[in-house]
Amino acid sequence: MTSLNQIGQQAKTAAHKLALLDTSTKNHGLQSMANALIANQATILEANKRDLANANEMPKKFLDRLMLNEQRITDMANGLRSITQLSDPTAQIDRGWISDDGLQIIQRRVPLGVIGIIFEARPNVTADATGLTFKSGNAVILRGGKEALQTNLAIAKVLREALVQDNLPADAIQMVSDPSHESAQEMMNLTDYIDVLIPRGGRGLIQRVVKTATIPVIETGAGNCHVYIDKDADLKMATAITVNAKVQRPSVCNAAEKLLIHKNVAKQYLPTIAHALIDHSVQLRGDQTACEIVPEIAPATTEDWDTEYNDLIMAVKVVDDLDEAINHINNHSTHHSETIITNSLERGRQFQEQIDSACVYVNASTRFTDGGMFGFGAEIGISTQKLHARGPMGLHQLTTIKYEITGNGQVRK
Amino acid sequence: MTSLNQIGQQAKTAAHKLALLDTSTKNHGLQSMANALIANQATILEANKRDLANANEMPKKFLDRLMLNEQRITDMANGLRSITQLSDPTAQIDRGWISDDGLQIIQRRVPLGVIGIIFEARPNVTADATGLTFKSGNAVILRGGKEALQTNLAIAKVLREALVQDNLPADAIQMVSDPSHESAQEMMNLTDYIDVLIPRGGRGLIQRVVKTATIPVIETGAGNCHVYIDKDADLKMATAITVNAKVQRPSVCNAAEKLLIHKNVAKQYLPTIAHALIDHSVQLRGDQTACEIVPEIAPATTEDWDTEYNDLIMAVKVVDDLDEAINHINNHSTHHSETIITNSLERGRQFQEQIDSACVYVNASTRFTDGGMFGFGAEIGISTQKLHARGPMGLHQLTTIKYEITGNGQVRK
Numbered sequence: 082m083t084s085l086n087q088i089g090q091q092a093k094t095a096a097h098k099l100a101l102l103d104t105s106t107k108n109h110g111l112q113s114m115a116n117a118l119i120a121n122q123a124t125i126l127e128a129n130k131r132d133l134a135n136a137n138e139m140p141k142k143f144l145d146r147l148m149l150n151e152q153r154i155t156d157m158a159n160g161l162r163s164i165t166q167l168s169d170p171t172a173q174i175d176r177g178w179i180s181d182d183g184l185q186i187i188q189r190r191v192p193l194g195v196i197g198i199i200f201e202a203r204p205n206v207t208a209d210a211t212g213l214t215f216k217s218g219n220a221v222i223l224r225g226g227k228e229a230l231q232t233n234l235a236i237a238k239v240l241r242e243a244l245v246q247d248n249l250p251a252d253a254i255q256m257v258s259d260p261s262h263e264s265a266q267e268m269m270n271l272t273d274y275i276d277v278l279i280p281r282g283g284r285g286l287i288q289r290v291v292k293t294a295t296i297p298v299i300e301t302g303a304g305n306c307h308v309y310i311d312k313d314a315d316l317k318m319a320t321a322i323t324v325n326a327k328v329q330r331p332s333v334c335n336a337a338e339k340l341l342i343h344k345n346v347a348k349q350y351l352p353t354i355a356h357a358l359i360d361h362s363v364q365l366r367g368d369q370t371a372c373e374i375v376p377e378i379a380p381a382t383t384e385d386w387d388t389e390y391n392d393l394i395m396a397v398k399v400v401d402d403l404d405e406a407i408n409h410i411n412n413h414s415t416h417h418s419e420t421i422i423t424n425s426l427e428r429g430r431q432f433q434e435q436i437d438s439a440c441v442y443v444n445a446s447t448r449f450t451d452g453g454m455f456g457f458g459a460e461i462g463i464s465t466q467k468l469h470a471r472g473p474m475g476l477h478q479l480t481t482i483k484y485e486i487t488g489n490g491q492v493r494k
Numbered sequence: 495m496t497s498l499n500q501i502g503q504q505a506k507t508a509a510h511k512l513a514l515l516d517t518s519t520k521n522h523g524l525q526s527m528a529n530a531l532i533a534n535q536a537t538i539l540e541a542n543k544r545d546l547a548n549a550n551e552m553p554k555k556f557l558d559r560l561m562l563n564e565q566r567i568t569d570m571a572n573g574l575r576s577i578t579q580l581s582d583p584t585a586q587i588d589r590g591w592i593s594d595d596g597l598q599i600i601q602r603r604v605p606l607g608v609i610g611i612i613f614e615a616r617p618n619v620t621a622d623a624t625g626l627t628f629k630s631g632n633a634v635i636l637r638g639g640k641e642a643l644q645t646n647l648a649i650a651k652v653l654r655e656a657l658v659q660d661n662l663p664a665d666a667i668q669m670v671s672d673p674s675h676e677s678a679q680e681m682m683n684l685t686d687y688i689d690v691l692i693p694r695g696g697r698g699l700i701q702r703v704v705k706t707a708t709i710p711v712i713e714t715g716a717g718n719c720h721v722y723i724d725k726d727a728d729l730k731m732a733t734a735i736t737v738n739a740k741v742q743r744p745s746v747c748n749a750a751e752k753l754l755i756h757k758n759v760a761k762q763y764l765p766t767i768a769h770a771l772i773d774h775s776v777q778l779r780g781d782q783t784a785c786e787i788v789p790e791i792a793p794a795t796t797e798d799w800d801t802e803y804n805d806l807i808m809a810v811k812v813v814d815d816l817d818e819a820i821n822h823i824n825n826h827s828t829h830h831s832e833t834i835i836t837n838s839l840e841r842g843r844q845f846q847e848q849i850d851s852a853c854v855y856v857n858a859s860t861r862f863t864d865g866g867m868f869g870f871g872a873e874i875g876i877s878t879q880k881l882h883a884r885g886p887m888g889l890h891q892l893t894t895i896k897y898e899i900t901g902n903g904q905v906r907k
Contacts, residue, residue: 297881438896445901483851484854
């Protein structure tokens, strides 16, 4: 088994080579990796069968995430191909100027270097993350869940062989094959080799990485998102957006978990909205006023306001005014996505200015917080922190800058 | 004594208010703070006298950094005034577009929130850092060295009172008054309240913060900078730049610590350059070849290549070619600033493309890596990491983005 230090060194060496590749060479590599996935799908599916057999005691939901089939492999290959269509951020010069001393200063985009990704059951992350890190000129060190190890290793092997065929560095992609807790710890402290660590998975995994890692982490994916229905809201729009934000895909981070409603319209609106949610099998919890208005709402506990359910559950709170709504959200949200439903321009502006979250909506569903929906083409996650990246992270967020300064003998006086 | 949790809460509350201030209000606050420093200089100097009396056993260099006088207080006030002239990054909308679903997406600049600054002896950091964090709409929690505690508290009190007079939140600036090791530890783990921590001081302090803090840190100021003299270099330019990069201000992070020289020109150039350095009292250390060419060069140890001297010392290495120079730099530098002296366009490009540092120069001194020299107006430090900020950090780097999305009832299909 290759040691993590060795993996780190190999990644760093590969990263220096990747940083110098032009866009068409990288696009060719992506096509070759896509072709190789299709050509080797039998091998990948066989490895996946072994993982599934070992995991047969796991819950059905888990097995569904772990399971691959021809369609899912085709989707992975198409994902790699679609990344060839995205523009290459490292081919970009952000800006340039001549300093007072006559130096030409160019600020250009360059890859971050080596990106670590720690993820859970879904083996498609291996191909998806590789596509984005490779296109942006980074080397990647992947560490998947132990239940998907055989599948992940098979996919990584296929991708690496495709790169070698293209005369590209295989170590652009490395999969950690040691599934132990110790190797995870070691990876989170690989300061000399990993430039940034992006955990992908449930809240437990992400919090563990944030609290343990001494290498820089980008925190993604925690979404305790709020819908606030203002006194000036349209009832039909409020109902449609609340239902969409809650039920269209309840397991994802941009689904709404909390409903706040202005007291002036609570009696009139809440029964309609609550029953629309209940019709979609949503279990409702609420504060005292909400429970009084709609008897089907069960009492919420203090913990509810801070909980991301990722399920068909929603907690409802009646607020006195917009200020109370804003304060509640700023105190309890994970700073991901929040929306206000209102016809008031002033109140919409106030909400957008004062809410301290990555994406702040007026009259739209929180479900639009997504690299694809934003037009970024693809995403590696949604950052809920403020440093480096905030909101949907596409290729651009996998890069940094470098200043290239050219003079003709300037010295500092 | 106010607890750190309480300080954190107060900072967060202040930050929400600061984020909403317009530029002219903030500029007025900066002017008021500048005026207050001048008006209260007697009080500040008295506090400084107490600190100096307590520290009278410290080295002279240390006492000089700690000492304030009327001129230094005037400089602090002028620093605050000059920040009013800089453009406010949070008044900026980066870009905006209409998504495929008809959502208007605006990407605007917003403050990071609460910035923690841990620094050492120089009390002027209290005013300088406050100017930058305040102008960019952030609250700041400062923690200075214990030897400067009375001075720092006096300055912070004056600045806070000036804000109150202007009807602005005093908690925009808070100084930690507990100088214990425990309070530093607590501050480095104040995840709920501090958005980013910027250590300012020597390598020891910065490394301690990087290795201890679980809140995001921006690593600044470590500079093992290199000058590489290529076979195609002009001797006169090479000498001038090497001397400037080494001796113009040896104690700072953008001063050069290492000299690499191509073997083809080493015999001809090195004696001239070495003697120019020796004439400026530089102590030289070198590899075997360098020692053979110039007898005044003492043998370097392995540690030399990784050491930042911050002093009139320089280590010299003769390299076989440009590739060896690039490899040596990428393996030993702190990724701050490096320069090549060459008349070859191709080799200059290769150096800039392949060196993995924040600022990569051709034919200019590394001493230009500085917010002022770059035209940023002021700087809070020079980042040697890749995440969020790289190179000189001005007001822009103290901000993040927020997406404000406006629709007319859009739901996701």
